[in-house]
Amino acid sequence: MKISEIQRLLDAEVLCGGESLENEVSSACCSDMMSDVLAYVKDQGVLLTGLLNTQVIRTAAMMDMVCIVMVRGKMPTAEMVALAKESGIVMMHTKLRAYEACGRLYHAGLGRGEV
Amino acid sequence: MTEPLRFHYDVDGENFSSAGEASVALKQNLRKLGYSPEVIRKVSIAMYEGEINMVIHANGGVADVEITDDRITIILADKGPGIADVELAMQEGFSTARDNIRALGFGAGMGLPNMKKYTDDMKIDTEVGVGTTITMVVLL
Incomplete structure (x- = not known):
């Protein structure tokens, strides 16, 4: 699934990494x-x-993740967005709660991958 | 045998927000050196967990990384409270972190087991009231 599709499904606002x-x-x-x-x-x-803290971005960076979605309308600080940008990670936020956001993505075919 | 490469990082214990900076710097160095993504991830996660532990429990410390032909060795040393019962601390889910740390997304009792999981060897030298030194090895 393209990251742009995630944005569409979650009606999310992209905060950085729009080029990816x-x-x-x-x-x-x-x-x-x-x-x-x-x-x-x-x-x-x-x-x-x-x-909502900088360790979310560092954790994602350590795990080689490429996209972070903040749920429940949480708005990351400028420091977090700058760090995500520096790490090459797309960051977006959605008003949806975690359960519904996950449900929409899973339903649309985004799997949970290898555990 | 080529000369070992060495990196040294100071881990600031005062600022939770900056925790992980040493791991990010190490990861960038390993990338530049051209190691496989698998090796880089193992080293980065082990180092990051260790760094977070030093910030949460020991008010910071120092990290030394040595790279030789066949292995990457990470030595994390702090002058924190020490670990009273290492066997207990190694159990998944056991944590002495306070609720304020859990609110930050850590303190699930997965740090030390995770460090062991992602490395090929891990040794803990600790003395209550003196400090802890953790040596981890990832084979190349």
Whole structure:
């Protein structure tokens, strides 16, 4: 699935990385616990989260993720957006809650990948 | 045998927001050196977990990375409180992190087990009241 399709499905606003929207991703994960993302995630390109701090971006960068979706209308700070941009990560935010955001993506065929 | 490459990083314990900067810097260095994505990810995650631990528990510390022909060795040293029961600390889900740390997305008790999982060897030298030194090896 293209990242632009994620944006459309979630009615999301892109905050940085707009030049990478045509890149493809094949799976996603959702967590507010970065410890668990580091422990359980494998090759998921998209992180959906409601957690709002710079460690979200560093975690995604360590896991080679390419897109972060902030759910529940959370607006990242300028520092977070700058860090995502520097890391080459697309960051967007959606008003949807995590459950619905995940449901829409899963329903549209974005899998959960290898666990 | 070529001369080992060495990197040194100071991990600032005062600022949670900057935690992980050393791991990002190391990751960039490993990329420049042309290591495989798999090796880079293993080293980066182990180092990042260790860095977060040093910030959460030990008010920072130092990280030394040594690269030789066949391995990457990461040594994380702090002068924190030490680990009273290493076996217990290695159990998944065990954490002494306070709720304020959990609110930041960490302290799930996965840090040390994760560091072991992503590395080929891990050794913990610790003394209560003195500090902890963790040595991790990723084979190339």
